[in-house]
Amino acid sequence: MTNVRAAGKAHRTERLALIVLRGASGFFIVSIALLIGYLAVEGTKLFTVDHKSIFEFLFSPTFAPDQGHIGALAFILGSLFVTAFAIAVGGPFGVAVGVFFAELAPKRVASAMKPAIEVLVGIPSVVYGWLGLTLLVPLIRNTTGSTGFGLLAAGIVLSLMILPTVVSLSEDAMRVVPDSLREGSLALGATRWETIWRVLLPAASSGIGVAVILGIARAIGETLAIQLVLGNAPVIPAGLLSPASALTSEIVMDMGGAAQGSLLQHSLFSMAFLLLLIAMGLIVLVKLVARKAA
Amino acid sequence: MAQAVAVSETRERKAANSARGRRAVDRLATGALWAMALFVVLLLALFVCYMFYLGAGSISWHFLTGLPSELTAGGGVGPEIFNSFYILILTLLMTVPIALAAGIFLQEYSRTGLFRETVQFSAESLATVPSIVMGLFGLLVFVQTLRWGFSALAGAVTLTLLNLPALMRVTQEALAGVPATYREASMALGGTKWQTIVRAVLPSAVGPMTTGIVLISGRIFGETAALIYTAGTSVAHGNGAYDFNPFHTAETLAVHLWYTHSEALIPDVDRIGNGSALVLLVMVLIFNVVARVVGRQLTVRLTGKG
Known part of the structure; x- marks a missing residue:
């Protein structure tokens, strides 16, 4: 019972x-x-309530909401440039370090160095920004004679910030490559580097693709680290050394002062929505790459 | 005949040369990979030393516990440090149960199916939402629609959404690491699924989960962009500014670092900034060390192995 x-x-x-x-x-x-x-x-209130043109938002470089101009091209390009810079520098570097951990590093070295990578993930983005502001910007200013603020400073800071993401994901991608491929290649007389370059990297390519895409996702949404070093001029950047703005930095700068229901506030929300769409697009891309691999 | 010998000799020499060349490339690549990895570690060491060099002079008892000042020099960051911990605790109180439950569901109950796929995809999407965008969502929903205003609670709920996916993943990985034999043994003894999870599976997952929770705590502690428009950029007045009311504004240390630089009027911005950055960095280092030590000890105590 x-x-x-x-x-x-x-x-x-x-x-x-x-x-x-x-x-x-x-x-x-x-x-x-x-x-x-x-x-x-x-x-979408910018388009449905204020009846602004979506083409003006995407393709006009003039941003002055108090005069009715809502072109966000300068911010969009700023975001794309810093992200491209970060991926161009941090991507290959991150993959190389990931390969090092997966293929080269003796166990003891790996377990001593891995925590460093984890600390890099944990450092708050605003601290990266502060480091950029106090270390990198003066360095660039003194070597180039520019203000030091701009795409170069933001790109370097971002490269470093996406590094841990790319390192750990590409390491994972290398580790799932079956040992038989390694053994086969070495047995045919290939050196370790030839094995990595001609056999393992191609076999891990989709996993490394995912690592890079998630690095892009991290870079495009990064806000304070780049806001502190970009210089925040709402113009299309003339070069690596001239001040620029990004979608994220513009949102965080101006949201506080935007009146409820104003054109400025609606523009900033449109930028946030655009960022969300980009992030979602990248996730779908990750799914497609992963599915292609499987 | 002599010609043939000569030809085969050149061929051999060529092969030897190319083998030497290939070995040289191999050595070069190996050296380059080592150099790159060491460079990252050295860079981190340089950062840490530089932050100590910059910030050590700012740190004093008064700086760590004193009230911030708005116009004059000499302010402290006491309430900001308090708020960082307060929001961290509020966030964990919400994040841990939800992430734990969802992680258990996905790992132990539902291995296939549309619902599982949708949850997994939602989590991946949430994980990629930029934190400033999450902050604006918090502003719309918690600050404005629910009328909580700029508050510790609005900040904590926003951070919960931001960190749920990572913690759910930690849970899933911890559960996946528990050997299937534990489950089988418990089931064989007549345990129900839930009893099996609570009494046989979870205890061995607690170690790695704790490591994950503490690491994520470090991230919550330093989060900035999602808090500026949810928890606010000022500290509550009254009660000496150490304020437990979750509906009062609660500027955290990381937000303070950004805000003093970008907007505030105090003359000693650099001193406050350098000190705040150092405190944040030291906290991250502490969280990392604690995560390792506590995770390992819990595993030993609860499962009897290291």
Whole structure:
């Protein structure tokens, strides 16, 4: 009798647990749906309420909402330039260090160096920005004679910030390559480098692709680290050394002063929505690359 | 005949040369990879030393516990440090249970199916949302729609959304690391699925999970962009500014570092900034060390192996 009761109780607990667990999982779906919904509504008010042209937003370089100009091209290009710089520098570097950890590093060296990579992930973005501001900007200023603020400073800071993401994901990608490929290549007389370059990297290419895409996602959304060193001029940058702006830096700079319902506020929400769309696009891209691999 | 010998000799020499060349390339590449990896570690060491060099002079008891000043020099960051910890704790109180439950569900209950796929995709999407965009969502929903205003709670809920995916992943990985034999043994003894998870699986997952939670805590502690328009850029007045009311504005240390530089009027911005940056860096280092030590000890205590 007591056994039956105990079993009944266990059964009820089981069902209750499942409801709670499923609810918590559902919370993720609700959150992202709400996020997309809210930002889609606020981010399109510029076009639905203010009747501005989406082409002006995307392709006009003139941003002066108080005079009715809402062109965000300068910010879009700024974001693309710093991200491209970060990937061009931090991407190959990160993959190389990932390869080092997966193929070369003796166990003891790896376990001594890995924590350093984890600390790099943990350093707050505003501290990276502060480092850039106090170390990198004066350095660039003194060597080039420019103000020191601009795409170069932001690009270097970002390269460093995406490094841990690219390192750990490309290391993972190398590790899942089966040992038979390594052994086969070495048995044919290839050197270790030839094995890495001609056999392992091609075999791990989709995983490394994912590492780079997630690096891009991290770079394009980065805000304070670059806001502190970009110089924040709302113009299309003339070169690596002239001040620029990015979507994220513009949002964080001007949101505080934007009046509710103003053209400025609506423009900033449109920029945030654009960033969200880019992030979502990158996630879909990751899925496609991963599926192609499988 | 002599010609043939000569030809085969050149061929051999060529092969030997190219083998030597290939070995040289191999050595060169190996050296380059070592150099790059060492460069990253040296760079980090340089940063840490530089931050200490810059910030050490700012650190004093008064700086760590004193109230910030708005116009004059000599302010401290006491309330900001308090707020950073306060928001961290509020965030963990929400993040840990939800992420734990969702992680258990995905790893132990639902291995396939549309619901699982959707949850997984939602989590991946949430994880890629830039933190400033998450901050604006928090501004729209918690600060404005729910009328919480700029507050510790609005900041904490925003950070919860931002960090849920990472913690769910930590949970999943920790559970995946528990050998299937534990589950089978518990089930064989008549345990229900839930009893198996709570009594047999979770104890061996606690170690790696704790490591993950502490590492994520470090990230929450230093988060800035998502907090500027949710928790606000000023500290509450009254109560000596150490304020437990979750509906009061709560500027954190990381936000303070950004805000004093970009907007505030105090003359000793550099002193405050250097000191704040150093405190943030030291906290990250502490979180990293604690994560390792506590995670390992818990694993030993709860599972009896190292």
